[in-house]
Amino acid sequence: MVWQLIADPNARYHxxxxxxxxxxxxxxxxxxxxxxxxxxxxxxVTLTPSPA
Structure with missing residues (x-):
């Protein structure tokens, strides 16, 4: 990812x-x-719903 950001001046990290x-x-x-x-x-495993 770093190389792509360095190599392409139009690339931006989001x-x-x-x-x-x-x-x-x-x-x-x-x-x-x-x-x-x-x-x-x-x-x-027995699942029980948590109180809302």
Whole structure:
């Protein structure tokens, strides 16, 4: 990335922000992934919704 910014005088860097990854992540999909990881480690997972 640095080389591209140095080599191209018209290139500009745009910071996407600290929460960029969280904004792109689907919470339901992330939950399923984490449950699968825990189950692969030998854990039994029971999800209960948090009080709103």
């Amino acid at each position: 910071d996407l922000g600290t929460d960029w990854y969280e904004r792109r992540t689907d919470p339901d999909r992330r939950t399923r992934e984490l449950v699968r990881q825990l189950e692969r480690l030998g854990n039994t």
